[in-house]
Amino acid sequence: MPSNPGAMLSATEAPHLLRRTGFSAPPDRVKELLGPPALTRAAAADLILGARRTRFKPHGRSIENVHDKWIRHMIRTKNPLQERLVLFWHDHFATVDNKQPRVMSNQNGLLRQFCLGNFKDFVKAINKDAAMIEFLDTVRNHRELPNENYARELQELFTLGVKDYNGNPNYAQEDVVQIARAFTGWAYDTRGAAVFDTDRHDYTIDYPLRGPKVIYKTRGGFGPGGQNYAPTAADEGAPEIDAVIDIIFDHIDSDGRKTVARHIAGKLFIYLAQPYPKRPAQPALKPVVDELLADSNFDTTWSISALIKAIIINDAFYATDASAPFLGTDLKSIKWPVDYVVSTLRLLKMKLKGSTQFVNGGSYDQIRDQLTNMGQTLLQPPSVFGWNWETAWISSAALLARAAFARDLTTARGGGTTCFHPEKLIDVRNLTDPNAILMAVTDVLGVTDQLTPAEQAKLIKYLTDNGANSSLDLTDYDTRNSKLNGLFCLVLQSPVYQLH
Amino acid sequence: MAITRRQFIKRTGLATAGAFLGPSFFRNPFLRQAFAANLDGLDRYFVVIFLDGGNDGLNTVTPLADGSSGTLRTAYHAARSSLRISVSDLTPGAIGTDLNSGTPLALHPGLIGLKHLWDLGALSVIQGCGDPASLNVLSHELSRNVWQTGNPAGDPGYLSGWVGRYLAAGYGSGEVPGVNIGTSIAPEFAQNSTNVLAIRRVADFGFPYDGDYPSDLSFKRDAFFDLANEAIAAVQPTLRYVGNTAGATLSASESYPPLSDMYAADRPSFNQMYDGLGSGFAQDLREVAKIIYGVESGVMSVNARSFELSNGGYDTHTDQGTTGAYDLHNQLHHEVGDAVEAFYNDCADMGVANKLCIVIWSEFARRIQQNGSGTDHGSQGPVFVIGGPVGSGGALHGGLYGNHPNINDAALNDDGNTVYSQALGDPFRSTDIRDVYGTLLKHWLGIADPSSLLPVDGGDPNSYWTAPNFDLGFLT
Numbered sequence: 012m013p014s015n016p017g018a019m020l021s022a023t024e025a026p027h028l029l030r031r032t033g034f035s036a037p038p039d040r041v042k043e044l045l046g047p048p049a050l051t052r053a054a055a056a057d058l059i060l061g062a063r064r065t066r067f068k069p070h071g072r073s074i075e076n077v078h079d080k081w082i083r084h085m086i087r088t089k090n091p092l093q094e095r096l097v098l099f100w101h102d103h104f105a106t107v108d109n110k111q112p113r114v115m116s117n118q119n120g121l122l123r124q125f126c127l128g129n130f131k132d133f134v135k136a137i138n139k140d141a142a143m144i145e146f147l148d149t150v151r152n153h154r155e156l157p158n159e160n161y162a163r164e165l166q167e168l169f170t171l172g173v174k175d176y177n178g179n180p181n182y183a184q185e186d187v188v189q190i191a192r193a194f195t196g197w198a199y200d201t202r203g204a205a206v207f208d209t210d211r212h213d214y215t216i217d218y219p220l221r222g223p224k225v226i227y228k229t230r231g232g233f234g235p236g237g238q239n240y241a242p243t244a245a246d247e248g249a250p251e252i253d254a255v256i257d258i259i260f261d262h263i264d265s266d267g268r269k270t271v272a273r274h275i276a277g278k279l280f281i282y283l284a285q286p287y288p289k290r291p292a293q294p295a296l297k298p299v300v301d302e303l304l305a306d307s308n309f310d311t312t313w314s315i316s317a318l319i320k321a322i323i324i325n326d327a328f329y330a331t332d333a334s335a336p337f338l339g340t341d342l343k344s345i346k347w348p349v350d351y352v353v354s355t356l357r358l359l360k361m362k363l364k365g366s367t368q369f370v371n372g373g374s375y376d377q378i379r380d381q382l383t384n385m386g387q388t389l390l391q392p393p394s395v396f397g398w399n400w401e402t403a404w405i406s407s408a409a410l411l412a413r414a415a416f417a418r419d420l421t422t423a424r425g426g427g428t429t430c431f432h433p434e435k436l437i438d439v440r441n442l443t444d445p446n447a448i449l450m451a452v453t454d455v456l457g458v459t460d461q462l463t464p465a466e467q468a469k470l471i472k473y474l475t476d477n478g479a480n481s482s483l484d485l486t487d488y489d490t491r492n493s494k495l496n497g498l499f500c501l502v503l504q505s506p507v508y509q510l511h
Numbered sequence: 512m513a514i515t516r517r518q519f520i521k522r523t524g525l526a527t528a529g530a531f532l533g534p535s536f537f538r539n540p541f542l543r544q545a546f547a548a549n550l551d552g553l554d555r556y557f558v559v560i561f562l563d564g565g566n567d568g569l570n571t572v573t574p575l576a577d578g579s580s581g582t583l584r585t586a587y588h589a590a591r592s593s594l595r596i597s598v599s600d601l602t603p604g605a606i607g608t609d610l611n612s613g614t615p616l617a618l619h620p621g622l623i624g625l626k627h628l629w630d631l632g633a634l635s636v637i638q639g640c641g642d643p644a645s646l647n648v649l650s651h652e653l654s655r656n657v658w659q660t661g662n663p664a665g666d667p668g669y670l671s672g673w674v675g676r677y678l679a680a681g682y683g684s685g686e687v688p689g690v691n692i693g694t695s696i697a698p699e700f701a702q703n704s705t706n707v708l709a710i711r712r713v714a715d716f717g718f719p720y721d722g723d724y725p726s727d728l729s730f731k732r733d734a735f736f737d738l739a740n741e742a743i744a745a746v747q748p749t750l751r752y753v754g755n756t757a758g759a760t761l762s763a764s765e766s767y768p769p770l771s772d773m774y775a776a777d778r779p780s781f782n783q784m785y786d787g788l789g790s791g792f793a794q795d796l797r798e799v800a801k802i803i804y805g806v807e808s809g810v811m812s813v814n815a816r817s818f819e820l821s822n823g824g825y826d827t828h829t830d831q832g833t834t835g836a837y838d839l840h841n842q843l844h845h846e847v848g849d850a851v852e853a854f855y856n857d858c859a860d861m862g863v864a865n866k867l868c869i870v871i872w873s874e875f876a877r878r879i880q881q882n883g884s885g886t887d888h889g890s891q892g893p894v895f896v897i898g899g900p901v902g903s904g905g906a907l908h909g910g911l912y913g914n915h916p917n918i919n920d921a922a923l924n925d926d927g928n929t930v931y932s933q934a935l936g937d938p939f940r941s942t943d944i945r946d947v948y949g950t951l952l953k954h955w956l957g958i959a960d961p962s963s964l965l966p967v968d969g970g971d972p973n974s975y976w977t978a979p980n981f982d983l984g985f986l987t
Contacts, residue, residue, distance in 0.1 A: 148828055156882045160828055163888075167650050178665070184649060184926045286749070343749045384711075386694045394564075396652045399695070402752050406709030407716075407760035408694040410753075414735075415719035422721040466741045473734035493724035500721065501734050506742035506753040 014306045016053035016324045020044055024329050025055070026457065030511040031283050031344070032059055032323060033091030035354035036457045052324040059323070060316055062090040064127070068120035070113075077112045078379050078390050079368040081119060085353045086362065096126035096315075098349060099282050101389065102397035104137055104169060106146045114142040114203050115390055130275060130313040131260050134169060138252045139197070139205035147395065150198045154213040157191035164395050165190065166259065172274040175264035176297045182262075186226045193224065193240060193251040207249040214247055224251070231270070232263035260313070268301065272310035276303045276318055283319070284328040286344040286401045299327050343510045345404045348385035350511075351413060352378065355503060358456055359420065361430055370419040381419075384412030405509065417503035421496045433495050439485035445474045448483060452498050461507050474498055549681030549688070550816035553957050556803055558869040559674060559699060559819045560847065564826030565651065568876030568892025569918065570594065570833075570840060571619050572636055575601050578613040586879075586919045593833075594881045596620070600834050606636060611914040611938050620834050621844025624852030625895065629909060632901045633855065633864075635985035638913035640942045641891035641931045643968065643975050645875060649888035649928075651826070654874040659698040661948050663976070664968040673948050674817060675702030676964045677956055684743075687759050687812075690802055692795040692820040700819055703752055706759035708815070713801055714771035718764040736761055766812035773808070774801040781857045785850070792822045793850035800857050807861060822847050825873060829885040847871065851897065858898075865900035868907070868955045868986075872944075879918045880927050890928040891916050894947055896985055899955070912985050913942035934973040942983070949981035 020028065025044040026036035033040075044055050065088065069080035085094045100122040108115050118140050125133035137143055144150050147161035167173050171181040196212030199205050215223060224247075228237035238261075240254040241247045264270040277300045281287050287296065304310045307321035322328055330342065346354065356363070363370060368378045382388055386409045392398055421431055433439065437451040449470055453459040462470075474494055475481065485491045502508055550557060573596055574583040588595055596619065604618035604626045618626050618636075628634040644663035645654035657663045661673035671679070674689075682688040682705040689707040691697050700707045710716050718735075720728055739761065742754025774797075775782045785797040799820065805813040824843055832838025851869065858864045876892030899907030916929035917939040924930050931941045945965045952961035961981050968975045 151829055151883060153883065156880075158828065158882060159887055163650065167652070173650060173653055187649075188926070343747055345749060345753070384694065394651065399698075402703075402749065403695060405753050405756050406691070406695050407756060407763060408709040408711050410757055410760050411716065411719065411764065412694070418719045418721050422723060463741065463745075466738060469734055469737035469741060472737070473730050476730055489724070493727045497721070497724075497727055497731055501731065501738065504735060505738045506750055506757055507738075509753050510747075510749060 014302065014321060014325050016051060016056075018052050019049050020052060020055050023460065024052075026460070027329065028055060028059070028323060030457075031328075032319075033095060034085070034350060034357050035511075037358060038454060038457070052329075053320075056320045056323045059092050060127070060320055062092065064090060064093055065123065066120070067123060068116050070116050072112065074109050074112045074115060074390055075367075075377075075379055077116050077119070078388075079363075079366075079377075081389060082349070082353065082368060082378055082382075083363065085349070086356050092319075093123065093126060094353075095350075096319075097122045098347065098389075099279070100126055100133075102392065103278070104143065105392035105395050105397040106140075106142045107391055108142045108145055109391075111142070111145070114140075114145065114199075117203050118142040125315075127316040127319070128314075130271075130309075130315055131256060132313075133315075134165075134259075135253055135256050137169065138165075138194075138256065141199035141203040141205065144197060144199050144205060149194050152191060152195050152197070153211055154195045154217070157188065157195050157213060159187050159191045161194055162190035163187045168395060170256075170259050170271045170274065171262060172270070175266075175270055176268075176273060176277075176294055176300070177265045178294070179265040180230060181264065181270055182227065182230050185228070186230070189224055189226045190255055192221065193255045196248075197252070209248060212248060214244075215241070216244070226255070226258065227262065230262075231258075232267070233258075233261075268304070269310040272304055272313075273297075273300050276300045276307075276309055279315075279318060280322055280327075282400075283322050284325075285330075285342050299325070345401050346509060346511050347398075347400070347404065348382050348387035348409070348413070349389060351385070351509070352382060352416065355417075355420065355456075359431065359436065359499075361420065364430065370416065376415075376419065381412060381416045384415070385409050386412075410509075413509065414504045417500050421500040421503070431496065431499075433491065433499060434485075439491060439495070442485060443482040445471050445481070445483060448485070448495070449474060449498065452495075452502060456499070456502050456508065458502065458508055466505070466507065470498065470501065473501060549957065551688075551814065555816065555866045555868065555955065556863065557674075557817045557951075557956065558799060558867070559697070559817075560851070560869060560871045561697065561699075561819070561821035562825050562843075562847065562871065562873035563821045563823040564873070565654075565875045565877055565888055566825045566843075566873035566892060567827060567831065567840060567886055568873075568889075568916075569879060570596060570831075571622070571844070571876075572606075572616055572638060572893045572915070573601055573619065574915070574918075575605060575615040575617045578608065578615055581609075581612040581614045582919055583609075583612055583614045583915060583917075589920070590880045590918065592881065593884070594831055594886070596833055607911050609638070609911065609915040612917075614915055616911065616915065619841070619844050621841040622848040624845075624848035624850070625897070626848075627852055628855055628897055632909040633897055633899070633907065634909050635896040635907060636911050637894045637896065637942055637947055637983065637985060638911065639891045639916045639929075639939070640872070640894045640913065640944050640947060641875070642944050643931055643933075643970075645890075649875065649890075649926075651874055651888075656698070658872060658874055658944055659701075661945055661964075662966050664966055666966040666968075669966045671703075672697070672699035672701040673964065674699045674819070675707075677952060677958065678702055678707065678817060679704035680958070680964070684755065687763060687815055689817040689819070690799075690815040692798050692818065697819040697821070700817070703748075703755075706755060707817075708759065708763050708767075710763075710767065710798065712771070713767045713798055715768070716764055717768045718761060732761070762812060766810065767802070767805075770801045770805040770810065770813065773810075774804050778804065778857070778860075781853075781860065784853050784857070788846075788849050788853060790846040790850060792820070792846045793853065795820045796850045796854045800854060800861075803858065803863060804861060807863060827877070827885045828887065829883060831881075831885045855897065864898060867898035868951070869895075869897040870947075870951065871895040871897070878927055879923060879929065890931060891941055894942075894944075896947075896951070899986065907986055908984060910985070912983055914939050916941070932973060933976060933978075935978075937973075943976040945976055946980045946983055949979055950983040950986055953981045954986035 029036035069077045071077035148158045149161045152158040192213040196208045224241045225237040225239045227233045238258045262270045303321045307317040309318040369375050436455045442448050574587045577584045601617035642663040662669035679702040687706045691709045739754045739757035742750050785793045799818045831840045872894050876889045877886035878889040949961040952958040
């Protein structure tokens, strides 16, 4: 589907754009995009991409503390795209370090710094990121027997992918072994800065049996001679890890396209636009991915920002829009748990409480525990592969955890001192008609256009106690706390609200 | 705090769980009869245990001596300078001799629990399990994906999990035939025709109602169910999936939580035994025991017979250790071995040990040569199959199956891994994982022809799986 920068954003496309590039579609932001003056896709993309970027780092004494500050930042941020991308890159460069909150905080700052920047520079920075050096064993990668962990994931996950879009392998185990040699000798100091120790580095002269540092003899379009990342003795040592990245980014796949560019464009397209399973390099995606590269020049400039603009002005992005109410399209996406939580708090204009960031509502569960129960503990991805996306987010345990969060948010506790104040969101003094109340609530939650008439009828049935009450007095304390809060809760728990 | 089902029933004045069930969710209570054999009909249970991270097969089933004509202990001794297990530590775990190489073998001392099951004839060790696709890049994700789908060739017809395809063939949309202990569905159980629950703890599986307004509870419950049923009827497939899960979850949230108290009250000593083992894995396995006890006791709407759980931490690039109390790999082996033994004894006491089959697998094994204090990713490893009626028809035949991989230096490939080979004449012929799955499907799960659920790949018959063998012999 072609790029279509000049098309005017429609009433269903504007909220879709906001949902997929941020945290939900708040009514005021939708109005801003729809105008007047009405915006084209390109103008809307520029507006979203042009939002002021922050340089936030979640400093904290413990990993839990870092987590909570990151969540708080997402709830407050005026640049939700930037935070959605920090989440993407946290999943992409998935790292765990429970013992060193500072290196994780620093890495989080690095993700925020590069999330819309130059991808090649980004990977070079990740090479030297202390949390990554620790997590994927670069710090344990010695000349005697090079440790392959980082060299493998660098190719498999961070840059090339195992196979290209034609199903051909992009590299061989031999390339893992040879790239592992480049990363010998690196560690980090107490401030978290990468340091290089020549005594631990694998120099060709010391290991004649290992041969020259040649990679991609069988893959990558370099010919049978492959590519030597340290052709002379002067090239050896600290510069090797940058040289390796330069060669990886020049790698071309079996039909002559830049392998890294296709891999990353495909993955970002899946994240923002079309929810194929996370595993990229699916032949069906090849046409749109190549179009994105042609539109963005990502394969030469490596500008992530240009790539994202190409995605969100493409017809393929809007083919997935929230056309009410989810008729036909196979392309709806399950909200990540953190998106579910952050979006909801932003829509309800609520904050988490206390130094441990808990949700009021009787359980006093900390937000980190609630997210863990939903299947996503930030800073604790299950492995270097990050999380499984889409339907993998949905299980009975995860749905109960989402239901518990919705219950805790909307329950009335403490005789009016609850932090949930529906009267600040809708006009409780004047609304008595159940249909009007339902409309007001779904407007606040941004799902009015996504509920079928049958679903609306079920919610009306709830609101009226099976039709027993034709109007509700929301100024009555108990009516408001049971029925209005209950309605908010049900919508947040509903299947439709889990998707965007 | 979430109310329990009992409280819920009391508060709403409704007597049975059946009264809660929405009309379209259990649209056809006799649906199950329309399907072929499944575990309900066979009155059997199936438990899958995943060792996450790539278990070191060589320090799991280990050469104890060179044997009459072999060299594997010598090769092991050379490859594992500091990670090798001594002969004296291994001797109590001796499990007989590898038929091909004549090598006496032993289980890691941490697996003493499994050795006890071996002594009962209830443990089969299937050696050299692997597949032709995972061994080129030794990636966790790729290899897991192959093992979980049972599909090395990436055939788009087989992208669901291999157990999931079995469940989808034997169960309908209104049923809940499987439970995964955890917060997500294991990929080998992935499918979209029936329902698999993810339950961390059955006691906490109640629906989180706001209990402040008891008179509103039944309206809330009905509305949640109504919305789930609307989603089940939706055109949009993702929404349908969420709706199905929501409906099954609400139903199960009313039938499963009481199982915990019931088990604790009826089986106090076994209940405490799992606590005494001190691992999260043992507690996970106890959740399976609670559900099996519920099924056996005839608790309404508790029918799950397939289970999945995992233990993590096997990616031992560093600090793998040997047999010390604080050695990582030894701890992991104890967690699983001790818990599985306890679970087996629990099931035996319930009278269901002969209805039980447990499979323990890992995505790959580890490099033959150690690297520093750990091991890198490697190729083929052992699979354990436990349980069943021992020794008679329809039964598990405890013993050693397959061949120990050839770990001699000269036999390893350029990367230092054992070689996957399906050549019929190869004395160290590997065991393709699809033969293991096929044998389980045919002889335990009641699928007469497992080839309908497992893709064969073409290619070189020496390297690829072109001659299925669904009669490996450990089950008949």
